[in-house]
Amino acid sequence: MHWRTYLHYFLLLVEASVFSLKLGILVYAANMVFVLTYNSPCSDEEALKTIHKLCLDALNKKAFGNLCLPLCESLDLQYSFCTNGGEKDVFFMSWDNSITPSPAQLVMKRTRFTDQIVNNLYSTKRDDFVNVFLTELKTLVNRHTKSKYIGNMKDLLQLFWTIEEDKHLKHENVDFLRNVIGLAFQSEYMFMLLHPIGNIAPSLRGSCGQFYFMEHVPxxxxxxxxxxxxxxxxxxxxxxxxxxxxxxxxxxxxxxxxxxxxxxxxxxxxxxxxxxxxxxxxxxxxxxxxxxxxxxxxxxxxxxxxxxxxxxxxxxxxxxxxxxxxxxxxxxxxxxxxxxxxxxxxxxxxxxxxxxxxxxxxxxxxxxxxxxxxxxxxxxxxxxxxxxxxxxxxxxxx
Known part of the structure; x- marks a missing residue:
């Protein structure tokens, strides 16, 4: 075989090796991103920072929910510890309330990056924002039940009871609507919201922003x-x-x-x-x-x-x-x-x-x-x- 032929095959082999190396680096980088994003141990410091940011949004009327008050103002809802929840933030909370004789133990959850997804889907510049929002919400609700109908904002507020209604808030408020759709994207929240009877799942206790709170099963x-x-x-x-x-x-x-x-x-x-x-x-x-x-x-x-x-x-x-x-x-x-x-x-x-x-x-x-x-x-x-x-x-x- 001529030396030029050997050289040709050698160059092809080198090219294939370089490609394999690049592919290996990309796969490794992708795995590292997954590990760092989803499998890194939780941190009390980061958890408290997340709650602090949520409370700032609540105080500035950018986050809404029936448990924002005990979490951010009366401070009856206190952080205990966190755990690695994969793609979710998972915080364990103690709620000193007048309903139960001893503090209720709750789990506070949110699927990470939900806010970025909502921001990408819904632009405040759209004139038909509310209609687009209601259409998407109907689709999300219908994935979990056939018995609920959302035709307007009144229907929405009756269904999403964890979103506390503010009489001074216009329901076309973009932050309010993003709160609702951010919760609706989370299937665990939606199942507990739409199917509260049956005792097969922990009970839903409320929400604040895009975080929801559920019964802790010990x-x-x-x-x-x-x-x-x-x-x-x-x-x-x-x-x-x-x-x-x-x-x-x-x-x-x-x-x-x-x-x-x-x-x-x-x-x-x-x-x-x-x-x-x-x-x-x-x-x-x-x-x-x-x-x-x-x-x-x-x-x-x-x-x-x-x-x-x-x-x-x-x-x-x-x-x-x-x-x-x-x-x-x-x-x-x-x-x-x-x-x-x-x-x-x-x-x-x-x-x-x-x-x-x-x-x-x-x-x-x-x-x-x-x-x-x-x-x-x-x-x-x-x-x-x-x-x-x-x-x-x-x-x-x-």
């Missing part, structure tokens, strides 16, 4: 599931929750991040789902799946809501391949990752029967391509599980 499953009787009690509550997801709302509700850390018990021993952002109504979930390109079925997953890939079109099919029940059996009852499993070590008197039905639960096919009622197969599994769990067994310490 206990995780691992804190209370000590004896077999307590494990059975929690398991039955989880099964009831699964059934509630099927028929308590205008359409099926999917839990797409099922794991032990995402469930807790409140002071009244009610089981609460803590990761509200992982909830998807059926139509929204299948729409999200069908928008995705894929080469494999795993490309169609939304956390642990599994999908199927159409290999011909390389688009995800508009369906979920597993179910809430299947995920609860697999991830919580049997256990996954570092969690041992709520029902993984039963007494010998029920062990064989329980393991058999849990195996059936996990391997069952639960394709959900329409918003249908609970399948007879799922109902049978739930009834069998409850029957086995309610058998008289001796308490055991794990």
């Amino acid at each position: 206990l995780r499953l691992s804190d209370v599931a000590i004896t077999w009787s307590s494990q059975v009690s929690i398991a039955v509550k989880l099964l009831d929750l699964v059934q509630q997801m099927e028929d308590a709302y205008f359409e099926r509700l999917h839990m797409c991040d099922v794991k032990a850390d995402n469930f807790g018990l409140d002071d009244n021993n009610h089981l609460k789902l803590l990761d509200i952002d992982s909830l998807h109504f059926h139509s929204a979930l299948v729409r999200k799946m069908s928008d995705q390109h894929c080469l494999h079925d795993r490309d169609c997953q939304v956390w642990n809501c599994r999908g199927l890939c159409n290999m011909t079109s390389q688009k995800c099919r508009p369906l979920r391949f597993n179910s809430n029940l299947q995920n609860v059996c697999e991830e919580i009852f049997l256990g996954a990752d570092s969690y041992d499993g709520l029902l993984s070590n039963p007494p010998s008197s029920v062990g064989d029967d329980l393991r058999e039905i849990l195996h059936s639960c996990v391997v069952s096919n639960h394709i959900s391509d329409v918003d249908q009622d609970f399948t007879s197969q799922e109902m049978k599994i739930i009834d069998l599980l409850k029957t086995i769990l309610k058998k008289k067994t001796t308490s055991s310490i794990r």
Whole structure:
């Protein structure tokens, strides 16, 4: 082979190596930005700075909400500590109020960069700002419910009760409208606002600016599931929750991040789902799946809501391949990752029967391509599980 040919191939190799190096640097830089933005430990100093800025906005009538007063003026709402909330600011607060005998423990949250998104979407120079705002708000509300209608500002104020109405404030005030739309962009806030009844999620207590405040659920499953009787009690509550997801709302509700850390018990021993952002109504979930390109079925997953890939079109099919029940059996009852499993070590008197039905639960096919009622197969599994769990067994310490 001529030396010029060797030189040509050598230069091509060098060019490819340089490209790979540049790509590696870009990937590394992108990962560093993600780590620094979302995974850096929270700081009390930064948290207090954020609250201070929020209170300045509240005092200057740029931030509104029913909890701005106790947070920023009477100071009944005090900062305790913060935690790393990924893409959210998460502050734990103590509220010394006249409603509860002891200070209420609240969680104060905001999805980061919400204000920048709102500022980019809505320019104050637009003459039709209010109409554009109401149109967008209707879209956001309709993602979570079909029973609410917003036709004007009066409807808006009745729905968004955490935004305290100021009689001297014109509702066309841009800052006021940005407060509302900033809250509406946050799916956890919207779910708690629109579905306050049902006891599946922490209760919403109020808002200030684009921050919202919710009930703090102090206990995780691992804190209370000590004896077999307590494990059975929690398991039955989880099964009831699964059934509630099927028929308590205008359409099926999917839990797409099922794991032990995402469930807790409140002071009244009610089981609460803590990761509200992982909830998807059926139509929204299948729409999200069908928008995705894929080469494999795993490309169609939304956390642990599994999908199927159409290999011909390389688009995800508009369906979920597993179910809430299947995920609860697999991830919580049997256990996954570092969690041992709520029902993984039963007494010998029920062990064989329980393991058999849990195996059936996990391997069952639960394709959900329409918003249908609970399948007879799922109902049978739930009834069998409850029957086995309610058998008289001796308490055991794990």
